[in-house]
Amino acid sequence: xxxxxxxxxxxxxxxxxxxxxxxxxxxxxxxxxxxxxxxxxxxxxxxxxxxxxxxxxxxxxxxxxxxxxxxxxxxxxxxxxxxxxxxxxxxxxxxxxxxxxxxxxxxxxxxxxxxxxxxxxxxxxxxxxxxxxxxxxxxxxxxxxxxxxxxxxxxxxxxxxxxxxxxxxxxxxxxxxxxxxxxxxxxxxxxxxxxxxxxxxxxxxxxxxxxxxxxxxxxxxxxxxxxxxxxxxxxxxxxxxxxxxxxxxxxxxxxxxxxxxxxxxxxxxxxxxxxxxxxxxxxxxxxxxxxxxxxxxxxxxxxxxxxxxxxxxxxxxxxxxxxxxxxxxxxxxxxxxxxxxxxxxxxxxxxxxxxxxxxxxxxxxxxxxxxxxxxxxxxxxxxxxxxxxxxxxxxxx
Amino acid sequence: xxxxxxxxxxxxxxxxxxxxxxxxxxxxxxxxxxxxxxxxxxxxxxxxxxxxxxxxxxxxxxxxxxxxxxxxxxxxxxxxxxxxxxxxxxxxxxxxxxxxxxxxxxxxxxxxxxxxxxxxxxxxxxxxxxxxxxxxxxxxxxxxxxxxxxxxxxxxxxxxxxxxxxxxxxxxxxxxxxxxxxxxxxxxxxxxxxxxxxxxxxxxxxxxxxxxxxxxxxxxxxxxxxxxxxxxxxxxxxxxxxxxxxxxxxxxxxxxxxxxxxxxxxxxxxxxxxxxxxxxxxxxxxxxxxxxxxxxxxxxxxxxxxxxxxxxxxxxxxxxxx
Ligand SMILES: Cc1ncc(C[n+]2csc(CCOP(=O)(O)OP(=O)(O)O)c2C)c(N)n1
Numbered sequence: 139x140x141x142x143x144x145x146x147x148x149x150x151x152x153x154x155x156x157x158x159x160x161x162x163x164x165x166x167x168x169x170x171x172x173x174x175x176x177x178x179x180x181x182x183x184x185x186x187x188x189x190x191x192x193x194x195x196x197x198x199x200x201x202x203x204x205x206x207x208x209x210x211x212x213x214x215x216x217x218x219x220x221x222x223x224x225x226x227x228x229x230x231x232x233x234x235x236x237x238x239x240x241x242x243x244x245x246x247x248x249x250x251x252x253x254x255x256x257x258x259x260x261x262x263x264x265x266x267x268x269x270x271x272x273x274x275x276x277x278x279x280x281x282x283x284x285x286x287x288x289x290x291x292x293x294x295x296x297x298x299x300x301x302x303x304x305x306x307x308x309x310x311x312x313x314x315x316x317x318x319x320x321x322x323x324x325x326x327x328x329x330x331x332x333x334x335x336x337x338x339x340x341x342x343x344x345x346x347x348x349x350x351x352x353x354x355x356x357x358x359x360x361x362x363x364x365x366x367x368x369x370x371x372x373x374x375x376x377x378x379x380x381x382x383x384x385x386x387x388x389x390x391x392x393x394x395x396x397x398x399x400x401x402x403x404x405x406x407x408x409x410x411x412x413x414x415x416x417x418x419x420x421x422x423x424x425x426x427x428x429x430x431x432x433x434x435x436x437x438x439x440x441x442x443x444x445x446x447x448x449x450x451x452x453x454x455x456x457x458x459x460x461x462x463x464x465x466x467x468x469x470x471x472x473x474x475x476x477x478x479x480x481x482x483x484x485x486x487x488x489x490x491x492x493x494x495x496x497x498x499x500x501x502x503x504x505x506x507x508x509x510x511x512x513x514x515x516x517x518x519x520x521x522x523x524x525x526x527x528x529x530x531x532x533x534x535x
Numbered sequence: 536x537x538x539x540x541x542x543x544x545x546x547x548x549x550x551x552x553x554x555x556x557x558x559x560x561x562x563x564x565x566x567x568x569x570x571x572x573x574x575x576x577x578x579x580x581x582x583x584x585x586x587x588x589x590x591x592x593x594x595x596x597x598x599x600x601x602x603x604x605x606x607x608x609x610x611x612x613x614x615x616x617x618x619x620x621x622x623x624x625x626x627x628x629x630x631x632x633x634x635x636x637x638x639x640x641x642x643x644x645x646x647x648x649x650x651x652x653x654x655x656x657x658x659x660x661x662x663x664x665x666x667x668x669x670x671x672x673x674x675x676x677x678x679x680x681x682x683x684x685x686x687x688x689x690x691x692x693x694x695x696x697x698x699x700x701x702x703x704x705x706x707x708x709x710x711x712x713x714x715x716x717x718x719x720x721x722x723x724x725x726x727x728x729x730x731x732x733x734x735x736x737x738x739x740x741x742x743x744x745x746x747x748x749x750x751x752x753x754x755x756x757x758x759x760x761x762x763x764x765x766x767x768x769x770x771x772x773x774x775x776x777x778x779x780x781x782x783x784x785x786x787x788x789x790x791x792x793x794x795x796x797x798x799x800x801x802x803x804x805x806x807x808x809x810x811x812x813x814x815x816x817x818x819x820x821x822x823x824x825x826x827x828x829x830x831x832x833x834x835x836x837x838x839x840x841x842x843x844x845x846x847x848x849x850x851x852x853x854x855x856x857x
Binding site: 168198211213214219232333343346347349351354361 | 553580582591592595596597598600602605606607610613615617618619621623624625626627630633634635636638640657658660661662663672714722818
């Protein structure tokens with residue numbers, strides 16, 4: 139039961155994210171429109187125009203400048219948010235690394251959309267996967283309810299860890315899909331987050347600091363090492379933020395991963411984002427109607443990579459199908475499979491892993507994709523060796 | 536605003552706010568002088584965003600910093616976007632009662648010509664159009680000096696750089712520089728000026744005017760580069776002076792609200808006697824290959840004449856009264 143009052147409203151993913159931003163009432167929002175995330179920026183500008191927030195809204199001329207202004211504002215001590223997708227995230231790429239290395243807890247709503255070319259506006263994870271080594275916390279959500287709550291908890295996580303965080307929804311599937319969502323009161327959200335208390339800031343004129351100096355061979359590695367350590371430590375901060383969220387609101391969120399019917403599973407599927415919902419239905423059908431011992435692990439947080447949770451839930455399964463909604467163009471499939479294999483490789487007990495790339499450019503992800511994946515794993519279980527490390531599902535070949 | 540009065544070099548020398556000794560700018564580099572004039576122009580607290588380039592790399596090699604004021608370097612092309620974030624944070628935090636100081640903080644972005652004319656033009660354009668309250672200082676050494684003297688769109692015609700080298704067939708760069716100061720005027724920035732460290736009182740007054748003006752302002756300061764222009768290191772300020780005296784570098788200012796919003800121009804310095812452009816070109820080895828090519832020198836002279844005449848006409852049509 140929720141400890142705080144909630145109200146049930148019908149919202150799309152974009153509306154829910156914009157609403158969370160309104161309730162947070164950040165000091166500064168700098169953003170630029172791009173389908174399918176445009177509405178977040180539009181709705182937020184309307185909140186500003188109507189005086190529902192007193193945020194300083196910076197309607198920049200590009201995403202590169204959006205992230206650059208976010209860096210400036212966060213370094214000045216502000217609580218800062220933005221939103222984007224796909225090409226916009228790619229255009230920010232250079233500055234994403236600067237935001238994290240300067241340890242600035244910026245929170246960004248990302249609507250996943252395929253990267254060009256060919257140009258497309260629909261969902262896959264190639265955009266955020268392209269930023270996977272940028273030092274940002276990455277949270278992928280399954281539904282609108284979770285997207286709403288995740289934006290709030292991401293701000294808390296980011297500020298505890300002093301690292302930037304992004305929360306994603308699957309383009310159109312969630313961003314434009316409407317759900318009944320339980321929302322909190324504005325005051326509760328603001329009380330939960332409190333004020334950002336930066337250690338240093340540019341506007342403290344009595345204590346002038348130099349941010350972003352040239353750092354050469356004699357210090358760079360130590361500083362990078364310290365940032366890497368901050369990412370190690372961020373896991374604890376993320377757990378703490380989620381625990382506090384649960385204590386405050388009385389609402390439980392999965393943290394890094396969400397296991398589904400995995401207890402006695404021989405087969406398991408790993409998937410991220412909205413497809414997990416379909417995957418869980420497919421698991422039900424395969425278990426209850428076909429008698430296959432199959433379960434699913436949804437990855438909610440991809441950065442920092444939850445290798446311990448993966449080991450805990452997946453080392454005992456025999457056949458593991460990792461589903462990637464992006465391809466690394468390296469002839470081995472997607473990044474999720476590569477990293478999961480690394481997480482399990484040194485264990486004495488570990489599954490046989492095969493990778494499936496699915497749903498690129500917004501290709502629909504029906505139950506059949508999951509059946510096909512498990513059928514392939516059964517074929518492997520029967521002693522067959524796949525020609526490649528990766529199969530492509532739902533595509534005409 | 537708390538402006539300071541410095542009319543003699545002795546006054547200037549006494550002013551304390553400057554880059555700390557030990558910065559690693561080249562011998563003879565004028566930008567420490569430019570920064571001293573800039574930071575001495577006011578007592579107000581300053582926060583500075585600096586683009587990647589010579590100034591940033593020579594003033595902040597970790598664990599040292601030469602900056603006496605809060606300073607941020609983000610990347611090469613985004614000093615203006617960065618300062619717009621800082622300035623927006625200031626507005627928001629002030630509104631929410633979270634700024635400790637009562638004094639009014641002033642915001643300055645500084646970039647080289649590469650970070651301003653070229654890769655940073657978009658972010659500068661956006662920040663000016665949005666009307667942030669900041670001063671943009673362009674220290675103009677007419678090339679990408681930090682990376683080894685490549686051409687920029689500020690590099691003048693016929694100058695030899697490492698990517699517009701003078702060769703057997705091609706005499707250095709083949710394009711006129713684009714007029715960034717005009718581009719800023721076209722943005723209707725509130726106050727726009729060109730300045731030179733050789734005429735430091737004029738430069739300091741311009742900084743004061745810019746900082747007193749609400750909204751975006753822009754000053755383009757010539758900054759001779761010893762290794763880039765290739766001249767004896769004791770000549771930097773002298774070259775800046777020759778640039779002004781030969782009308783190669785015109786000291787002028789523009790206010791967008793003058794003449795009931797038509798804008799107003801003022802040429803701040805009219806050289807009293809003719810100084811040949813050759814005096815300016817000759818000490819610089821980047822022009823060595825044209826010194827015996829009078830037709831190329833004439834091109835430059837014609838260009839200078841056109842620019843001067845154009846500005847005089849603008850000033851006559853739309854004078855800026857003090
Ligand atoms: C996106 C990007 N491209 C290229 C560079 C390499 N780079 C660093 S400084 C610089 C030139 C700077 O020139 P300018 O702005 O004129 O300043 P100066 O070094 O002359 O002071 C270049 C090309 C970079 N840091 N970032």
